[in-house]
Amino acid sequence: MTEMLGNRILHRLQNAAKRSQTHTDNGGFSERCHDVMIHGFRPPKPVYNVKNSKLTEHIQVAFASRQFAELTLAQAFSWPAVTRGRHVVTISPQDSGKTLAYLCPLVSALCDPKVYHQVARNGKGPYLIVLSFTWKRARDVYDEVMRVIGGRHDMKATLIHGGAQMEEKMACELINGCEILISTPPCLTRILAAGYIDLRRLCNLVVDDADQTLATFRSDIGKLLQDYSLVIKNEMKNLSCPRQILCFGAQWNSSLSAFMKSNLIDPILIITSLFEASVYGKVKQVTHMCKSHERMKTTLGILENIPEDSSHPVIIFSSVKKDIIQLHKTMLSQSRSCLMVHQDMDHFEVRNIAQQWPVPLLIQSEAYSSFIDNSKLS
Secondary structure, eight states: HHHHHHHHHHHHHHHHHHHHHHHHHHHHHHHTTTOOOEESSOOOOOOSSSSSOOOOOEEEEEHHHTEEESSSSSHHHHHHHHHHTTTEEEOOTSSHHOOOOOOOHHHHHHHOHHHTTTHHHHSSSOOEEEESSSHHHHHHHHHHHHHHHHOOOOOOOEEESSHHHHHHTTTHHHHHHHSEEOOHHHHHHHHHHTTTSSSTTTOEEETTTTHHHHHSSSHHHHHHHHHHHHHIIITTTTTTOOOOOEEEEEOHHHHHHHHHHOHHHHHHHOOHHHHHHHTTTTOOOOOOOGGGGGEEEEEEEEHTTTTOTTTTEEEEEEEEHHHHHHHHHHHHHOOOOEEEEOOTSOOHHHHHHHHHHOOSEEEEGGGGGGGGGGGGOO
């Protein structure tokens, strides 16, 4: 009896430890999510890890084999939206896992024959087309596709770029068909005109490096969408299959804005960079030039014109601990409600301050920007 009771207590302690670890992991992820802006009707919740992603086992194993420490914000927010078949525009910095943010859910869908079974009889054209800005980038995407596909023999990916001679050499391969096609917009325009492929099975179109691709190849992509709309009207109108356009880029610009407004119905917009979110939101930025020894005086002059209440919270960022402490003391001496966060404070102190947010004024180190929910800023 004593042994049974001891085992039961040990089992409960182990479960409690697991729950505590899960809470800690999710808590850290939630703090990173403060840096994400997401717009759209009923956006799905982000996923915390690949096990909760609802991707097929093949994709989960392929992703886990890469031994990434954790999902990036682009992946965590994009996977659920792409899986649900929504049009998605994701803006995230370079090297933030954007390629896998769209490849994993799309290849996962290709692994399920039920998703495309009605459109499968429409020839041998690709289900998925990825348009890249340059041939070098197209090759990088192709290499990533091959790593995700692994050893599957029921899924063929084709890379096509270069001039007319290269396209003629690959004519037979293109005519024989593929599931995934990676190309550049001008090259895709030529092989479509030559009749090497068609759009009768196209369900997913990805514009990679969308900020540059849309700005540079506007006419090619515009012609592609016109042709595709005719295919949908004439041959895919009554078929149950995805019809999805995805744009992934590093910067928000006018080309992306115009494309989203003109071609995407009810899209999900995901921006993981606070700076790019400010560009999207057209946040007014005013620069005050001053000498180094005049920074305190200039800052105080700016604050005099801002109302002191929690409905208009203000954050002052600084990378120098000494400046943060000095400014905090000055604000308190003027009877202004103020809190500070600097890099030498421990996580418990920072979390305690984060729970008090919003406050009229917060002076903080840039290193702790993710601990504060910036969505409450006016």
